[in-house]
Amino acid sequence: MEPRITLITLGVANVAAATQFYESVFGWKRTADSQEGISFFQLNGLQLALFPTEDLAQDARVPADGTGFKGFSLAHNLRSEQEVDALFLELQSRGVIILKQPEKVFWGGYSGYFSDLDGHLWEVAYNPFLPLDEKGNTAP
Amino acid sequence: MEPRITLITLGVANVAAATQFYESVFGWKRTADSQEGISFFQLNGLQLALFPTEDLAQDARVPADGTGFKGFSLAHNLRSEQEVDALFLELQSRGVIILKQPEKVFWGGYSGYFSDLDGHLWEVAYNPFLPLDEKGNTAP
Numbered sequence: 087m088e089p090r091i092t093l094i095t096l097g098v099a100n101v102a103a104a105t106q107f108y109e110s111v112f113g114w115k116r117t118a119d120s121q122e123g124i125s126f127f128q129l130n131g132l133q134l135a136l137f138p139t140e141d142l143a144q145d146a147r148v149p150a151d152g153t154g155f156k157g158f159s160l161a162h163n164l165r166s167e168q169e170v171d172a173l174f175l176e177l178q179s180r181g182v183i184i185l186k187q188p189e190k191v192f193w194g195g196y197s198g199y200f201s202d203l204d205g206h207l208w209e210v211a212y213n214p215f216l217p218l219d220e221k222g223n224t225a226p
Numbered sequence: 227m228e229p230r231i232t233l234i235t236l237g238v239a240n241v242a243a244a245t246q247f248y249e250s251v252f253g254w255k256r257t258a259d260s261q262e263g264i265s266f267f268q269l270n271g272l273q274l275a276l277f278p279t280e281d282l283a284q285d286a287r288v289p290a291d292g293t294g295f296k297g298f299s300l301a302h303n304l305r306s307e308q309e310v311d312a313l314f315l316e317l318q319s320r321g322v323i324i325l326k327q328p329e330k331v332f333w334g335g336y337s338g339y340f341s342d343l344d345g346h347l348w349e350v351a352y353n354p355f356l357p358l359d360e361k362g363n364t365a366p
Contacts, residue, residue, distance in 0.1 A: 087252045087253055087254070087302065087313060087316070087317070088302075088362060089252075089254045089267055089268065089269045089270070090269055090270045090302060090362050090363075091234070091269055091270065091272070091274070091300050091301065091302065092301050092302060092303035092351075092356075092358070092362070092363075092364055093300070093301035093303060093349070093351075093356075093364070094231070094234065094298065094299075094300055094301075095298060095299045095300075095301065095349075096297070096298050097295070097297035097298060112227045112229075113227055114227070114229045115229075117366065119355060127229055128229060128364065128366045129229045129230055129231055130229070130230045130231065130271045130272065131270045131271045131272075131361075131363030131364060132231070132270065132271075132272070132363065132364055133356070133364050134231070139295070139297050142297070142298075142299060143295050145326075145331070145337075145339070146299060146325050146326060146339040146347050146349070147325050147326040147339065148295060148325060148339075148347070149294065149295060150295050151294045151295060152292070152293065152294030152295030152296060152297055153292065153293055153294060154289065154291045154292030154293060155237070155279070155283050155288060155289060155290050155291060155292030156292060156296045156297050156298065157236070157237035157279050157282070157292055157296050157344065157345075157346070158234065158235060158236050158237060158282075158296065158298060158346065159234075159235045159282060159286060160231050160233070160234055160235075161231065161232050161233035161234075161235065162227065162228075162230060162231065162232060163232035163233065173227060176227070177227070185286050185287050185288060186285075186286060186287040191285070197285075199285070199286040199287065199288075204297070205297075206297070206298065207286050207288070209233070209235075209286070211232075211233075215259060216232075216233075216273070218232070221271075222228060222230050222232070223230075223232075223271030223272065224232055224233075224268065224271060224272055224273050226257065226268045
């Protein structure tokens, strides 16, 4: 199995509201093949999908009930502490729910967290030990 | 904010056991800068991290308690139904917990689901409407 992820699907309570959040707060644009029941965003070689939580559970044949911590996070890495601060200020001005303001962290980086409308965690970080290539991809 | 994800962190009960699963079942190799408390896998321009669930929650300043459906899935797309079947057979022979055998789905594709040791959902799919480039990345 190749080391590759093609799609991350986030279960959401309301596809239209979640799409509006990712479009207006992140400034991302859903793809043309998005539909009323599902939105896609083209990212760096993979897509992010927003799909009703119940439908995702049903598609995977698992119970849809779940509460509390979802046990995962998505991160957007930048190239300096200043870039992290600037993005946080921008996101905050657009009304995201800040969970942790950016700060120096024990592993030597600098990071903060916020949440989307459905409680999915996003980290914005500068990690001096994780080089990014000219496009912003992680470079081994 | 660029349309980009750099890191997906999965909360796990036991980093060593989870790492062993991803190495032996998926055949992925953790990066050299992985440590006892965290494992990284270099994927297509982003990394996957395995990190204790409690530590991830603490890092994000959210309560660590959570039960049931985690509300997200990761997908590995392939180029045909045959490739999906072949990978499922391979994964099954290595003991993954199959949630749904691959089958034709309403949106016109072919997909199945399995779970990792911590209940994170993986979909293996063929989607005729999502073109992949020569490397296997989603191609807009």
